[in-house]
Every structure is written in structure tokens, then in C-alpha cells.
Amino acid sequence: MTVPILVLASFLVFGLVLLVPGDPAITLAGDNATEEQIQVIRDRLGLDDPIHVQYGRWASAAVQGDLGDSLFSGRSVTKSIGERLPVTVSLAAVSVLIALMIAIPAGLLSATRRGTWLDTTATVGASLGLAMPSFWLGAVLALIFALSLGWLPATGYVPLTENPFEWFRHLVLPGLTLGTSAAAETTRQLRASLGDVLQQDYVRTARAVGLRSRVVVLKHGMKNAAMPVVTVLGFQVAFLLGGSVIVEQLFALPGLGGLAIRAVLDRDLPVIQGVVLFTTALVVSINLLVDLMYGWLNPKVRAA
């Protein structure tokens, strides 16, 4: 399942070159390009060869970890991605962490205290979280916590290996910005699935036997409500990696997003293709991991 998707994805990503309007070499070279520059691009991309030869060359290089060179700087795309990957992965990880830190208590409270003001607050909050554009939320958070209160830095990045504390401090605001919609989605899912589980007979039995409410909810409830939540979280990873483009731009983080935006504005096709293919491969692998986690969470799946 994973491999065919990756192959198909590579077709589509490579096919982007076919979508370039007119002669790709002329369009990519820009308005004031000389005949020579156009020819250089044509040679570089091998545009004179038949399309399947072009794909074969590109794909076999990609499998070996070579995604070509930038049309502008001439730098290796794989190297650029490698440099910027830690930033984006850090941001995604902190976002997931923050999302879980919000969603688990919120989902738990609203599922166990249905109809109370806590439930209403969590539900309305989740709806708002889904409706807020990340760049706007980020701007508001930066305004409050960085510009007015001065508690957290608004821009920049510090590598984890250099200073873990500063690394985290620089990622709190971007992570909160990016994690809010994931938190909202997960809260909704947890509220629904935990609500269902708590209606089950075995939960009633556990209560009847006289187990503490906390034990019933956490052990019998959460364990069985976790599956759909993990599924949703798996889907969220794709959104997080895509959404990080905007958040990285907003907080001036030197991640994959900045690379993609720069490449799009320059029409640097090899870089665009490289970033999209790499990120998609990442998403597909994470979804594979999520599928494998099912077996661990739910023995019923393992048997099948």
C-alpha cells in the first residue's frame, strides 16, 4: 500500500513540469533570460529527452537520495532539505505535544462532564480553533506574548543541540499557533469517542463493581477511545507539515517552508519537486507507523 502510493506520488510530483505553461525552459528562466540561459535550463532539466526518460533519470536519482540541484543557487536540493529539516520536525513535534497537552484534558473534561459549562467551553473553543487562520492566531499570540508582555521571542530559531531551553522557548509560540487546529480536531474526536465508550456496558459494569470513577475513565475509557484519536492525529501530521509553511514564514524559522516559498517565487522547479516529494514520503511513512500502532493499541486488529 505504501510503495504504490509513493510511486504514484512521484509521478504526480514529476508531472508538475508538464503543467508549466508554454515551454518550461523559457518560463522557468524568467522574463529577461538570454537564449543561453534558457539552453542551460533545458540541459539541466534534460527537457530535450522523451518524458519517460526524464522521469526515469529523476526517479532513479531520487531513490538514491539525489533530488537534483537548484536552478538558481545550484545547491543540492537534498542538502538544503537536510539542513532545514530539523527546524520543521522540531516545530511539528512541539505542535503535536502542545496539541495533546490541550486536547487530552479538554476532551476528557467535556466527555465526562457533558452539558456543563466546561463542556460548552471546550466545544466552542474547539470550533473557534478550527476556524482561526494560523497566521492570524500567530500574529495575535506574538502581539500578546512577545510584543506586549515580552515573555517569549517572536522570531528566530536556536538548534536543540546548542541550547535545549532556548530551542523550546523559540518554538512555544509557533508550536501553539500550529498546534491549535490539531488540538481542536483532537478534542472533538476525543469527546465523541470517549463519550461513546463511556456508554458501553463494560463501563457500567466497572462502575457497578465499585471501581473509582477515575480508574474507570482512564483505564477502561481512555484505552478504548484512543484508536480514533490516533487516526485523527495521524491525519493531522499532513496538515501540520503543510501548515508549517505559513507558521515558519510568520515566525522567521529557517525550515522547509521557507525553502518552498522561496522556490515557488523563483519558480525553482527541482526544489519545489524535491520538497513536495520528500514531505509526502514523510507523511506516508508516519501514516504507516500509525497503522502499525493500531496493532499495539488494539489486539483485535493484530489478529486480523
Added chain:
Amino acid sequence: MTELDRPIAREDPWIGFTGWEGASAVSDTVETPFRRFRRRFLRQRPAVVALVFLVGLVLVAVFAPVVAPHDPLVQDLRNTLQGPSSEHWLGTDELGRDVLSRMIFGSRVSLLAAAQAVVLALALGVLPGLVAGYFGGLVDTAISRLTDTLMSFPPLLLAIAIVGVFGPNLRNAMIAVGIIFAPRFIRLTRASVLAVKEETFVEASRSIGTPTMRVLRTRILPNALSPLVVQTSLSLGFAMLAEAGLSFLGLGVQPPDASWGAMVGRAYRFLNQSPTLVIFPGVAIVLAVLAFNVLGDGLRDSVGREIRRGAS
């Protein structure tokens, strides 16, 4: 004098009226699907409020030149980055343009862009979904694999790549968003067709020799439509967010035109001097997206067959 011009002879509607007896019984037993939908929808207050808000928003967008207090493009360089005042209710931007007027005109861009993207997604998604669900087999496998693949791309990144290839402007941005949403409509249509296809009335229609195209058009599609209506409303909200994001990155609407997202993007540089410039267009986006989502949730609870309790 033609046939149409002749005055219509109105009969007295009360002739033969004998009283209201039995009227309530009649309305209870005969309820068309639309009336049932309307009754259930009207019971959901948040969804009704959202609908009213959205209708109001569309009216404001349509009548923008009448509603807007100022010309959205006229600059006043002596009054830049002003806060709200009686002259400029929501203040002025970095070129002294009236923010409220720009937001009113921006609603046109935001709403139209979202609508274009979703219409494209419907156009690209419904037919393949219908074919995949109804015919199954190899066609279904091919379409489903393609859908899975498209859905494993990070959505925003794919949109950015498509815009990068076509060139940055609003139309291309909305084509990109439409392409991204299409697989969701394919999946939904397919699932809903799979359910309808097994119904007895479809089997009956097929067994009396109704041509396949006709079965698809008149039997399957109308009955598979309700989840699509819900998804359309939710997608409009997401499309609006996507447009805002792309315009924020400078890949969508180009100056001097502005959508709400583009306004936030430009204002971000002046966050320190004039925070309201960022806040107001953002609030507009939040409210509109929230309204589409609430409406979608309300529709979801109103469409479809009534769950009959006790009946198997």
C-alpha cells in the same frame, strides 16, 4: 392581447371550506423530504444564525459599492495607520485607505474565491466518485489509488507547488485549492453511492431496463447528494482559510486588490504600530469560517432519513 396578459380569474378559495378539522392530522402524515429537512434545520438555532450571517455577508459583498463608506483604493497619506475613529470606523491602513471599506470589498474576493475552489472541487470530484462507486472493479481501484495518493500530499504544500508552477495569482491559487479538495469529494461521493446502489428502488429501476446513465442521473445522484451538501458547506470554510493562507504568503490575490487574508499579510509588518489592522480582517475570517462550519454541522443533522426508533 396574448394568453399571458389576460387577467386571471380568481376563484374564492374559501368556497367549500368547512372548517379546520383534520388539517393538523394531514400535515402530520404528509411531510415531503424538503419540509422534514426544513423542520429539523430550523430547530438548530446556531445553524440558523450562521445561515442568516452568511446571507448577510453575501449581500454586503454584492452591494459593496453601496455599503462601503469610502473608496477602498483611495489613499490618504496624511492619515496612515490610524486607529478606529468616527470617520474611519475600523481605522486606516499603511496608505491611509479605509479598512472597513477594504474589508467590505475584500469580502467579495474571499467569498468568490472560496466558491470557485469548491465548485471546481465538485466538478472534479463528483463524476469520478459516482463512476468509482457505481461500477466498481478496475475503474474503482484506479480512482481510489489516485485519491489516496492525492490525499497523502500535505494539502497546503501541494497548493503552493501548483501555484508555483502556474504562477502566483488568485485564479491559480483557487485552482490549486480546488484540486486539493477534489479527492475528498471523490471519496464522499463514492461512499454514498455505494450505500444507495444496494437500495431496492435502484434494483427495481435497473431490472425494468432503465439505461445506466439514467439510473445514475435520476436514481443514484439525487439520493447520494445530502452528504455532499454538508461537505460543500464545510469545504467553503476550509477554502476560505486556504485562500487566506495563500494570499498571506503572497501567492494569492495581488495588490491593490485585497482579500481578508492578504490584508492580514500586509498588516503583519505594522503589528507593532497598529495591531487593529491585523485583528479586524482576521476576525472577519474567523466569523465567516465558523459560520460555514456551524452551518455544515447543522445541515449534517438535518439531512438524510429520519432515524426511526424501534423500527429495524
